[in-house]
Structure formats: C-alpha cells, structure tokens
Amino acid sequence: MRRKRTAILISGRGSNMDALIAAARTPDFPAEIVLVASNRPDAPGLARAKAAGFAVAAVDHKIYAGREEFERSLHMVLETHRVELVCLAGFMRLFTPWFIGQWRGRLLNIHPALLPAYRGLHTHERALADGVKIHGCTVHFVVPEMDEGPIVAQAAVPVLDDDTPESLGARVLAQEHVIYPAALRLAASDALRIEGNRVLGARMDSDSALVAPAII
Ligand code: GAR
Numbered sequence: 001m002r003r004k005r006t007a008i009l010i011s012g013r014g015s016n017m018d019a020l021i022a023a024a025r026t027p028d029f030p031a032e033i034v035l036v037a038s039n040r041p042d043a044p045g046l047a048r049a050k051a052a053g054f055a056v057a058a059v060d061h062k063i064y065a066g067r068e069e070f071e072r073s074l075h076m077v078l079e080t081h082r083v084e085l086v087c088l089a090g091f092m093r094l095f096t097p098w099f100i101g102q103w104r105g106r107l108l109n110i111h112p113a114l115l116p117a118y119r120g121l122h123t124h125e126r127a128l129a130d131g132v133k134i135h136g137c138t139v140h141f142v143v144p145e146m147d148e149g150p151i152v153a154q155a156a157v158p159v160l161d162d163d164t165p166e167s168l169g170a171r172v173l174a175q176e177h178v179i180y181p182a183a184l185r186l187a188a189s190d191a192l193r194i195e196g197n198r199v200l201g202a203r204m205d206s207d208s209a210l211v212a213p214a215i216i
Helices: 015-024 044-051 067-080 097-103 123-130 165-188
Strands: 004-010 031-038 056-058 085-088 107-111 134-141 151-158 193-195 198-200
Touching: 004 015, 004 044, 004 165, 015 031, 015 044, 015 165, 031 044, 031 067, 031 165, 044 056, 067 097, 085 165, 107 165, 123 134, 123 165, 134 165, 151 165, 151 198
Parallel strands: 004 031, 004 085, 031 056, 085 107
Antiparallel strands: 107 134, 134 151, 193 198
C-alpha cells in the first residue's frame, strides 16, 4: 500500500504533531509525514520536528502583504513536497476560501471542543463557565466557515467539580492525541465518504476511543 504524503501544520507546542508522528512510525500506517510547516518560525514543535529529521518549513505570515500571499507561498511549499493530505495541529491562522478550495477534502483540523459547540478560542474556560458536564475534542474536514465541516472523529471527557481550564484542557488533550491519529488513519486509507456535512465510514476500533471510556 502506498502511504499518503502528509504535512502537519503547527503554530506552537506541537503535541498533536508528536502524536501523529508517533502513529505514522507504525509500519502499517497509511500516511507518512513528509513535511512539518509552521507560520511561526519560533514554534517549539518546528525545532523538535527538525531535530527528529523531518523536512520542515517556516512560512512566516508576518512577512506577507496579505492572507492570500501567505497562503500561496504555503501552498507552493506543500506542492513542492508533493503533499496529498494536510493536518492542522494547533495551526492558529484562518484560511481564505481560496486555500481551502485547493485542499478541500484533504485538509483536517483538530479542535478542542465537541463541535458544533464551542467554536473559536478559550473552549475550556467557556465550557466550565457554562457548567456543561461533558466536553471533548473533534477532528473535522476544513471548510471556509471557521470550526465547521464534516466531522471525522470525536472524543468526550467528563467535566469534574474541581476542574480548572488547565486540568480540563489536559484531559481533552490526552484524547486529542488518540483521535487525531485514528482520524488520519481513516482519511489516509480512503475509508471515508463525505456526504453533505456527514462523514460516513468512520467507524473506529473499540480501542481507539470514539468516546473516552472515562465518561461511563
Ligand atoms: C490543541 O489543543 C488543539 O486542539 C488546539 O490547539 C492546541 C494545540 O496544541 N487547536 C485549536 O484551538 C484550533 N482552533 P498542540 O500544539 O500541543 O498540538
């Protein structure tokens, strides 16, 4: 089986990047990581990827006149590396419809909430303020609307009485590291069919935790 050439785009820490890289090291994984790119040249994850021997690229959004100039440059880097699939992993820039059009159906994102709840930033603070009992994370295909798009995988975690945004965020992050590799595996093995806003064929193994066991 030919493995899908996959890029990971980050803006910071890169813990989801680490989880994807670790998964892609397993022999039967259908995606190989051929590039790690960041819009922030000083992203800690970029240095780690470079030290681990991955091809890396810093495409600093600040040096471009506008969003689309930045994206055209990023797109060229992706094309140069013959990338087929892109995983946004803590990539904190919004894309224009032009970029999303280039990558539609091949662009995944992870969001730290159970979409469509809590789009945007500060999801853990907002979940605590609302008093919800269940929170979680979502991997979805990217569409022009922010934090929308067909959902590939979700995991739920309980919200505990003594949670802070940090403790809740850490519980969610542990699940992000489970569902993102699982979602990439599905997307890269062409197991998925997108019908409207639904992703079909995304049945996961029981050990890959569509819903975190902690909730039961
Ligand atoms: C993750 O929690 C990810 O879900 C979130 O940023 C964090 C990045 O952490 N992404 C977003 O909020 C996107 N809107 P990481 O760099 O350690 O993977």
